[in-house]
Amino acid sequence: MTPILTTALTIGGAGLACGGLLALAAKFLAVKEDPRIEEINGILPGANCGGCGYAGCAAYAEAVLLKGAPINLCAPGGAEVLGHLADITGETAKVAEHKVAVVLCGGDVSHAPRKFDYNGVADCRAAHATGGGDKSCSFGCLGYASCSHACPVGAIEMVNGIAKVHRDLCISCGSCIRTCPRHLIKMVPYARTIHVMCSSKDKGPAVKKACKVGCIGCTICTKLAENESIKMAGFLAVVDYEKDLDSDAVIEKCPGKCIVRI
Amino acid sequence: MSELAIVSSSPHAHSGSSVQRIMLDVIIALVPAMAAATYAFGWDAIRLISACVLACVASEGVSRKWMGRDLGVEDLSAVITGILLAFNLPPSLPTWMAVVGSVFAIVICKQLFGGIGYNPFNPALAGRVMLLISFPVFMTTWSTWGIPAPLAVDAITTATPLGLVKTAIATTGELPFTFNGATALQLFVGNQNGCIGEVSAAALLLGGLYMLVRRCISWHIPVAYLGTVTLFSAILWLHHPQQNLNPGFHLLAGGLMLGAIFMATDMVTSPVTKRGMLVFGAGCGLLTMLVRKWGGYPEGVSFAILLMNAVTPLINRATRPRVFGAVKKKKA
Amino acid sequence: MGASTANFRAPGGIHPAYHKDLAAEQPIAEMPLPAMLVVSMSQHLGKPAEPTVKKGDTVLRGQVIGEAAGFISAAVHAPTSGTVKLVAAVATAAGPRATAITIVPDGEDTWVEGITPCPGWQTLDKKAIAEKIAAAGITGMGGAGFPTHVKVSPPPEAEIDTLILNGAECEPYLTADYRLMIEHAARIWEGALIIAKALEATTIRVAIEDNKPQAIAAMQDAIPAEAKDAQVVVLKTEYPQGAEKQQIFAITGREVPCGGLPLNVGIVVENVGTTLAVWEAVVNGLPLTERVTTVTGGPIATPGNVKARLGTSYADLVEFCGGTSGTISKIISGGPMMGFAQPDLACGTTKTTSGLLLLGPDAVQAYESMPCISCGRCVGVCPMKLMPNELSQFLEAEDYETAEAYNVMDCIECGCCAFECPAHRPLVQHMRRGKAQVMLIRRKQAS
Structure with missing residues (x-):
C-alpha cells in the first residue's frame, strides 16, 4: 500500500499546490477591465468586419467606452445594437442609413473578353498590378474574387466572372470596398435600386471596343432621369444616390444596356 | 496573334x-x-x-x-x-x-x-x-530469414547490433563483441540485422551522394548529424572504452545513415537556413546518442528526428539570416 | 595595369541561361524614323512629367514636351520634329496608364534651336553640370529610371568618394550596354569624368562581369590619362551582379543600409548607358531623345541592338529586326528576370527600355504553383538575405505587419527566389503586392 499512498499523496499534493498558485495568480494578476466592455462586446454582432474602423468588435467596444467613439458606427448591428449601446452608455445617436454595397460593373465574361492570358496569383490586386489586369476593359471587374474572399458574411458571389453583391445579405461593413483595386464597389442606400453598371472613364468608342455593356457616354439617361439624378462625370454616367430615381425609361433607353435595376 | x-x-x-x-x-x-x-x-x-x-x-x-x-x-x-x-x-x-x-x-x-x-x-x-x-x-523481432548464406556465417544476427550492445551492457556490464575492421566492413556493406533500409551504409551513402549532386539535399544536415554522433560517441569511448563502442560502430550501425541522409533531410520538416540545418543536424545527433546511451530503446534516430521536426519552426526563426544592409545607418 | 577583380562576394545569386549570343555581336544599328511615336510622360521613377504641348502643335526634336513635375521627376523631349496628334492616357510597359504624347514625324528631324555644345566642360562647376543633365531629361537607363540630375546633386554631407559605372548587364539576353562599352568606351569614360566632377568623387570603378571580355578590354584600353584613380573591376558572372547594392558590396565591401541609398556609403552608381547620355548632354548639348534597345529572343528573325527614338512602338522595333517567326508566348519589356510582360506590341519605348524580348512557347514556363515544400532554395539565393518562403506566406495571409517586420521592403524584386522555386510559387508577385500594400499602410499612418 505504501508506494500507492506515496504516489497519490505526491501527485495530489502537487496538484493542490499548482491549483493554489493558479488561484492566487488569477486573483493578483487579474487585469481590471470595465465590465461593460465585455457586455458591449456581447451585443455587437461579432462579425469582426472592421466596418466601424476598429480592429474588430472588441476593439470597437473598448473604443466606445474609453475613447468616446460614436455609438452608431456598427453598420451590421443596425438599430437594434444601437439601442442597446444607447442604454449602456446613455448616449444617443441617429441610426445610420441602411446601405449596401454594389459592384458597378456588368461586363461579365460574355461581354468583356480577356486581353491576355494572366498567369499568377489569383487575387484582383495582384492581377491589377500585372500588366494592368487581363480584362479587356481597364476599369472593369477582374473577377479574381478578392472582395468575395474579404466579405465576412459571404454576401458576394462570383457570377460569370464578375462579382455580384447579394444586397439582402450585405452588412455594409465596407470590407469589399477596401480590397477592390479598381474601386468599383460603392456603398449605396438600400432604397436605391437603379445603377449604372459601368465605371469606365474611357470615351465611347474605346468602351465599345472593350465591353458590350459599357457606358458609352451618350448622355441619354441624364436627360431622362428625374431631377438630375444621373449626371455625367467625364464620359461616364453616374447615379446621384442622394436623389430619388425610379424611372424605367433610363433602363430601356440606355443604348449600352448598362443601366439596370437590382 | x-x-x-x-x-x-x-x-x-x-x-x-x-x-x-x-x-x-x-x-x-x-x-x-x-x-x-x-x-x-x-x-x-x-x-x-x-x-x-x-x-x-x-x-x-x-x-x-x-x-x-x-x-x-x-x-x-x-x-x-x-x-x-x-x-x-x-x-x-x-x-x-x-x-x-x-x-x-x-x-x-x-x-x-x-x-x-x-x-x-x-x-x-x-x-x-x-x-x-x-x-x-x-x-523489434529481427528474423535472420533471407540473409544469403555466404554472408550469414559471420553476420551479426538475431538482434540488431545496437540491441545486442544495449542488452549486454545492461545485463553483464560488458560489450558483447569488439568492433574492428571486419565488423565495420560487415556493417558497411549491409551484413547486419535491422530494418530493411538500414542494412547497408554503403548503398545509403551512394544515394546521398546522388542527392548532393542533384541538389536535393545540402551537406549541412547529414554532416552536422553524423559529426555530432561521432563527437559524442568519441567522448564516451575515450572516457570509458570498456562500456562504449567506438564512433565507427555508432556511425555504421542502426538507422543512423538512413536517418541522417534521407529522413532528417526531408525538406518540409527541416529548417530552411543553412545555419538552421547545422543546428538541426547537431540536435538530431545529440538526441540520437542520448537515446542510444541512456534511453529505453536501443536506437533513437526516429525519436531524435521527430523531436527536432517539432522545433524546426523555432530553429528557422532563431537562425533567420541578417538582412543584407541591416547595418547602422550613417547619416546622409 | 590590368583590370582588377572584385574583392568581395555579395550573398545569394543565381546562374540563369544567358542567351546573350543572340545579339552580342550585332553592332548598334540606327533605326529610321517610324511613322508614329508614342512618348510617355512616365519614363522614370517618380512623378510623371507634365505635358507642355497639345493636340495639333508642331514640335522640333529636342523641344521640351513634358516638364519635370517635382523634385523626383524628369523632363521629356520631342524625339523628332513633327505634329502632335494626340495627348491621351495609354498603358505603360509596367501596366498602369499614364499620359502619352503621340507625334507624327515630319521626316525632317529638325533640332530645336538653342542646342549649345560644351566640349570644354572642365570649366563647368558641379551645379552647372547637374543643370545640364536635368535640362537633357536624363534618367537611369539601366532599369528603374531614377532621375540622374538628382543622383549627381547629393546633399553636401553625403561625401561621395566613389563613382561606380555599372556595366554588369547581368540580365540574360540583354546586350545593349555591352555594345555601348565596345563601341563608345572613350565617350563613356569622359561621361564618367563629368559625373565624377559633379560629385567631387576621386575614384571611378567600372564594373563588368567576366563573361564580357571584349567590353572589359575596350573599357580598359580607354581609361583616360587625366583620371586619377580609375579602374575596370571584373565581377564574377552571376545574377544579380548589376543590382546596385550587391555591386557596391562586391567592389568596395560597403553595405548600403536597409532603406538607404548608395550615397549613404559615399557611392553613386550610374549605368554605362546613362553615362553616355550624360556625355551627349554636356559635351554636345543634346537632350535624351533616343536609346539603344536590345531586340532579341527566339521568335525574332534577326536579333540586334537598335538605337531608336523614344516612343518607337515595340511593333516597329520588331519589324526593323526582320519580324517574327513562330508563336509568341510572351512579350517582355526589359530582360527576363525583371522585365514587364506585355499583352501586345503596342507600347512605345522609354528611357528605361533596355530590351524587348520575345519568347516562344519553349521558353515560357507557366506558374502552376504548389504549396511551399520548405526546400530553402529561395533563402539560399536571395541577394538581400531575406526569407522569401516565409514572407510570401505572410503576404498570402495578408499579414502585412509581420512581413514588414521581416524586411519585405528590402526586397529588390530581382527574381532569384522565383527562378529557383521548385514549387513554382509566384514569390516576386507576392513581394510586389506586399510592398505596395505596406507603402499604402505607411502612407495612411503618416497622414
Whole structure:
C-alpha cells in the first residue's frame, strides 16, 4: 500500500499546490477591465468586419467606452445594437442609413473578353498590378474574387466572372470596398435600386471596343432621369444616390444596356 | 496573334526545377538501398516496400479527393514516404501492419495537416513510431530469414547490433563483441540485422551522394548529424572504452545513415537556413546518442528526428539570416 | 595595369541561361524614323512629367514636351520634329496608364534651336553640370529610371568618394550596354569624368562581369590619362551582379543600409548607358531623345541592338529586326528576370527600355504553383538575405505587419527566389503586392 499512498499523496499534493498558485495568480494578476466592455462586446454582432474602423468588435467596444467613439458606427448591428449601446452608455445617436454595397460593373465574361492570358496569383490586386489586369476593359471587374474572399458574411458571389453583391445579405461593413483595386464597389442606400453598371472613364468608342455593356457616354439617361439624378462625370454616367430615381425609361433607353435595376 | 500572350509577374525565366523532379531524384537515390535490402532480405523487402508504396499512394489519392484538394499524387511524395516507411520496418513485419502504418503516415500525419508542405513531422517516421508503440513485439523481432548464406556465417544476427550492445551492457556490464575492421566492413556493406533500409551504409551513402549532386539535399544536415554522433560517441569511448563502442560502430550501425541522409533531410520538416540545418543536424545527433546511451530503446534516430521536426519552426526563426544592409545607418 | 577583380562576394545569386549570343555581336544599328511615336510622360521613377504641348502643335526634336513635375521627376523631349496628334492616357510597359504624347514625324528631324555644345566642360562647376543633365531629361537607363540630375546633386554631407559605372548587364539576353562599352568606351569614360566632377568623387570603378571580355578590354584600353584613380573591376558572372547594392558590396565591401541609398556609403552608381547620355548632354548639348534597345529572343528573325527614338512602338522595333517567326508566348519589356510582360506590341519605348524580348512557347514556363515544400532554395539565393518562403506566406495571409517586420521592403524584386522555386510559387508577385500594400499602410499612418 505504501508506494500507492506515496504516489497519490505526491501527485495530489502537487496538484493542490499548482491549483493554489493558479488561484492566487488569477486573483493578483487579474487585469481590471470595465465590465461593460465585455457586455458591449456581447451585443455587437461579432462579425469582426472592421466596418466601424476598429480592429474588430472588441476593439470597437473598448473604443466606445474609453475613447468616446460614436455609438452608431456598427453598420451590421443596425438599430437594434444601437439601442442597446444607447442604454449602456446613455448616449444617443441617429441610426445610420441602411446601405449596401454594389459592384458597378456588368461586363461579365460574355461581354468583356480577356486581353491576355494572366498567369499568377489569383487575387484582383495582384492581377491589377500585372500588366494592368487581363480584362479587356481597364476599369472593369477582374473577377479574381478578392472582395468575395474579404466579405465576412459571404454576401458576394462570383457570377460569370464578375462579382455580384447579394444586397439582402450585405452588412455594409465596407470590407469589399477596401480590397477592390479598381474601386468599383460603392456603398449605396438600400432604397436605391437603379445603377449604372459601368465605371469606365474611357470615351465611347474605346468602351465599345472593350465591353458590350459599357457606358458609352451618350448622355441619354441624364436627360431622362428625374431631377438630375444621373449626371455625367467625364464620359461616364453616374447615379446621384442622394436623389430619388425610379424611372424605367433610363433602363430601356440606355443604348449600352448598362443601366439596370437590382 | 490568334492566341493571347501570357502575362505574368517577373521573373520570366525559371531554373526548370520542380517538386516532382526533386521527388523523382530522391526515389532514384533510394534505389541502391532498395537493391541492398532486396539482396539482404529477399522477398520480405519487396513485399514491404510494395505494400507501403501502394498503401501510401492509394491513401494519398483517396484522402486528397475526399478533402477536396486539387492536387493529385503525381508529385511522387507519397512514393517516397512509402519507401522510407518500409525502410524503417523489420523484415518479418506482417503486411497488414505495414499498410496500417502507411495509411497513418499519409492520412493522419500529412493530409490532415494540409498535405504536402504543411506536415510538421516526417510522415514516414511518424508512421514507424506509431507502429513501434502499437506493435512493439513485431517491430523489434529481427528474423535472420533471407540473409544469403555466404554472408550469414559471420553476420551479426538475431538482434540488431545496437540491441545486442544495449542488452549486454545492461545485463553483464560488458560489450558483447569488439568492433574492428571486419565488423565495420560487415556493417558497411549491409551484413547486419535491422530494418530493411538500414542494412547497408554503403548503398545509403551512394544515394546521398546522388542527392548532393542533384541538389536535393545540402551537406549541412547529414554532416552536422553524423559529426555530432561521432563527437559524442568519441567522448564516451575515450572516457570509458570498456562500456562504449567506438564512433565507427555508432556511425555504421542502426538507422543512423538512413536517418541522417534521407529522413532528417526531408525538406518540409527541416529548417530552411543553412545555419538552421547545422543546428538541426547537431540536435538530431545529440538526441540520437542520448537515446542510444541512456534511453529505453536501443536506437533513437526516429525519436531524435521527430523531436527536432517539432522545433524546426523555432530553429528557422532563431537562425533567420541578417538582412543584407541591416547595418547602422550613417547619416546622409 | 590590368583590370582588377572584385574583392568581395555579395550573398545569394543565381546562374540563369544567358542567351546573350543572340545579339552580342550585332553592332548598334540606327533605326529610321517610324511613322508614329508614342512618348510617355512616365519614363522614370517618380512623378510623371507634365505635358507642355497639345493636340495639333508642331514640335522640333529636342523641344521640351513634358516638364519635370517635382523634385523626383524628369523632363521629356520631342524625339523628332513633327505634329502632335494626340495627348491621351495609354498603358505603360509596367501596366498602369499614364499620359502619352503621340507625334507624327515630319521626316525632317529638325533640332530645336538653342542646342549649345560644351566640349570644354572642365570649366563647368558641379551645379552647372547637374543643370545640364536635368535640362537633357536624363534618367537611369539601366532599369528603374531614377532621375540622374538628382543622383549627381547629393546633399553636401553625403561625401561621395566613389563613382561606380555599372556595366554588369547581368540580365540574360540583354546586350545593349555591352555594345555601348565596345563601341563608345572613350565617350563613356569622359561621361564618367563629368559625373565624377559633379560629385567631387576621386575614384571611378567600372564594373563588368567576366563573361564580357571584349567590353572589359575596350573599357580598359580607354581609361583616360587625366583620371586619377580609375579602374575596370571584373565581377564574377552571376545574377544579380548589376543590382546596385550587391555591386557596391562586391567592389568596395560597403553595405548600403536597409532603406538607404548608395550615397549613404559615399557611392553613386550610374549605368554605362546613362553615362553616355550624360556625355551627349554636356559635351554636345543634346537632350535624351533616343536609346539603344536590345531586340532579341527566339521568335525574332534577326536579333540586334537598335538605337531608336523614344516612343518607337515595340511593333516597329520588331519589324526593323526582320519580324517574327513562330508563336509568341510572351512579350517582355526589359530582360527576363525583371522585365514587364506585355499583352501586345503596342507600347512605345522609354528611357528605361533596355530590351524587348520575345519568347516562344519553349521558353515560357507557366506558374502552376504548389504549396511551399520548405526546400530553402529561395533563402539560399536571395541577394538581400531575406526569407522569401516565409514572407510570401505572410503576404498570402495578408499579414502585412509581420512581413514588414521581416524586411519585405528590402526586397529588390530581382527574381532569384522565383527562378529557383521548385514549387513554382509566384514569390516576386507576392513581394510586389506586399510592398505596395505596406507603402499604402505607411502612407495612411503618416497622414
